[in-house]
Amino acid sequence: MYPAKFTYHAPWSVEEAITLMNENEDSKLIAGGHSLLPTMKMRLATPAHLIDMKNLRSLLSYIHDKGDHIAIGSLTTYHQIESSSLVKQAAAILAQTVSEVGDMQVRNMGTLGGSIAHADPAGDPPAAILASNATMVIQSSGGERTVAASDFFQGFFETAVGAGEILKEIRVPKFSGGSSYQKFKHPASGYAVAGVAVCLTKNGGNIGGVSVSVTGVSDGAYRANGVEAALTGQAFSEALAASAAAHAIDGIDALEDPFADAAYRGQLAKTLAKRAIIAAWNNA
Amino acid sequence: MDITLKVNGQEKKLNVEPRTLLVYALREQCGLKGAHVGCDSSSCGVCTVVLDGKTPVKSCTMFAVQAEGHEITTVEGIGGGANLHPLQKAFHEQHGLQCGYCTPAMIMTSYALLQHNPKPTEDEIRFGLSGNLCRCTGYMNIVKAVKQAAEEMSQTAQAAD
Ligand SMILES: Cc1cc2nc3c(=O)[nH]c(=O)nc-3n(C[C@H](O)[C@H](O)[C@H](O)COP(=O)(O)OP(=O)(O)OC[C@H]3O[C@@H](n4cnc5c(N)ncnc54)[C@H](O)[C@@H]3O)c2cc1C
Ligand code: FES
Ligand code: FES
Numbered sequence: 001m002y003p004a005k006f007t008y009h010a011p012w013s014v015e016e017a018i019t020l021m022n023e024n025e026d027s028k029l030i031a032g033g034h035s036l037l038p039t040m041k042m043r044l045a046t047p048a049h050l051i052d053m054k055n056l057r058s059l060l061s062y063i064h065d066k067g068d069h070i071a072i073g074s075l076t077t078y079h080q081i082e083s084s085s086l087v088k089q090a091a092a093i094l095a096q097t098v099s100e101v102g103d104m105q106v107r108n109m110g111t112l113g114g115s116i117a118h119a120d121p122a123g124d125p126p127a128a129i130l131a132s133n134a135t136m137v138i139q140s141s142g143g144e145r146t147v148a149a150s151d152f153f154q155g156f157f158e159t160a161v162g163a164g165e166i167l168k169e170i171r172v173p174k175f176s177g178g179s180s181y182q183k184f185k186h187p188a189s190g191y192a193v194a195g196v197a198v199c200l201t202k203n204g205g206n207i208g209g210v211s212v213s214v215t216g217v218s219d220g221a222y223r224a225n226g227v228e229a230a231l232t233g234q235a236f237s238e239a240l241a242a243s244a245a246a247h248a249i250d251g252i253d254a255l256e257d258p259f260a261d262a263a264y265r266g267q268l269a270k271t272l273a274k275r276a277i278i279a280a281w282n283n284a
Numbered sequence: 285m286d287i288t289l290k291v292n293g294q295e296k297k298l299n300v301e302p303r304t305l306l307v308y309a310l311r312e313q314c315g316l317k318g319a320h321v322g323c324d325s326s327s328c329g330v331c332t333v334v335l336d337g338k339t340p341v342k343s344c345t346m347f348a349v350q351a352e353g354h355e356i357t358t359v360e361g362i363g364g365g366a367n368l369h370p371l372q373k374a375f376h377e378q379h380g381l382q383c384g385y386c387t388p389a390m391i392m393t394s395y396a397l398l399q400h401n402p403k404p405t406e407d408e409i410r411f412g413l414s415g416n417l418c419r420c421t422g423y424m425n426i427v428k429a430v431k432q433a434a435e436e437m438s439q440t441a442q443a444a445d
Contacts, residue, residue, distance in 0.1 A: 001324050002303055005303060008285065037326075103329070104414070189327070
């Protein structure tokens with residue numbers, strides 16, 4: 001399968017890439033290409049101009065300790081993130097989640113920035129980004145702006161990254177509580193049929209703060225506020241985990257596809273939420 | 285457009301369309317038929333080649349231009365003929381193949397796996413190879429072959445110390 005023809009560009013700076021996007025209306029950035037290239041092969045995407053970020057790797061591929069948060073360049077691959085002792089220790093939810101993406105070859109090419117800019121409803125990383133309250137740094141010709149995770153994901157393949165903008169950096173707050181990502185993999189593609197990420201802190205026998213996010217179930221990843229409310233400040237028990245998890249799809253119309261109907265997906269989300277809450281508590 | 289790919293230690297000057305996939309540049313322009321095309325949709329892994337000595341990638345899901353600047357290793361680059369790589373030898377001895385369609389890629393993914401983890405457990409081998417499908421062997425002998433190669437390579441490494 002061959003993609004349609006395009007004009008190829010490989011800029012050496014973020015500014016040059018932005019200029020190219022602004023000059024060529026029908027253009028697309030390519031990072032790891034593991035969402036875009038398959039889409040181009042199927043000719044669901046036929047950009048006239050392809051702007052390859054390969055020469056920006058020295059600028060945008062990094063994992064830096066910034067004291068209260070970890071700054072991750074958008075072109076950092078899943079493999080670099082899952083191998084980072086800093087991420088494993090201070091943002092365990094992200095390290096665990098990206099280690100469950102696809103297979104080794106996919107994790108060598110796919111980038112964190114590409115995944116969240118793409119916002120596939122079945123993608124894993126958006127769940128970790130939401131549960132860890134990360135902040136995204138976006139650049140355009142007008143300068144830089146930051147967007148909180150809660151405002152970043154805006155529905156089916158929609159994010160806060162607009163035309164002429166590049167996602168530059170992902171800032172993940174350091175977190176020393178318990179966390180877990182639980183996923184039901186599509187047996188062929190490996191994507192999440194449903195996935196739930198939980199981060200929580202312990203306060204004696206009670207749950208302190210908690211964040212819960214769900215992916216694979218709706219048109220985009222979302223925070224499960226009902227689950228969070230049912231857990232916050234409560235004495236932990238497995239029964240509490242189960243009753244709170246029952247709120248995992250409150251207000252959500254679960255997706256349907258030939259593999260999983262809405263009722264099954266919803267049930268998966270609840271079951272995975274319960275497992276993730278218990279696992280996060282046990283490693284807090 | 286003109287590009288230069290470094291394949292198995294040799295510089296190849298190629299003229300490609302930007303949309304040329306790496307696997308076709310290797311097969312049709314470099315004459316290296318070890319990387320196969322199976323699913324052509326990033327799922328089966330038979331097109332796997334190794335970048336920079338340690339990073340396995342699916343060459344059906346990468347444009348040839350994206351590979352410029354990387355060292356590319358294909359199964360032809362690690363050994364052949366009378367001079368088999370321990371992995372090639374082990375796949376042969378352990379019957380790690382039947383039709384052989386998946387084999388070059390299994391070997392290249394294993395090659396990269398053993399760079400990162402010279403003594404993998406069975407679970408680690410299976411996890412590492414999860415992006416490579418085999419429709420014939422049932423994987424048992426593939427896992428055995430990787431184990432055998434790992435042992436042989438670590439003995440050679442010890443002897444060299
Ligand atoms: C076989 C296979 C299995 C997979 N399994 C999983 C899985 O289990 N779970 C999962 O979550 N994902 C899975 N994926 C998808 C994978 O995670 C992709 O790598 C990821 O979704 C996209 O990242 P990328 O760097 O490849 O982006 P690309 O494909 O290069 O880009 C994706 C989109 O984002 C835009 N973009 C990229 N980077 C930026 C940026 N810095 N700023 C602005 N826009 C940008 C591009 O223009 C494009 O529209 C799988 C993919 C394959 C091929
Ligand atoms: S041909 Fe590349 S993964 Fe199947
Ligand atoms: S030996 Fe036939 S596909 Fe693996």
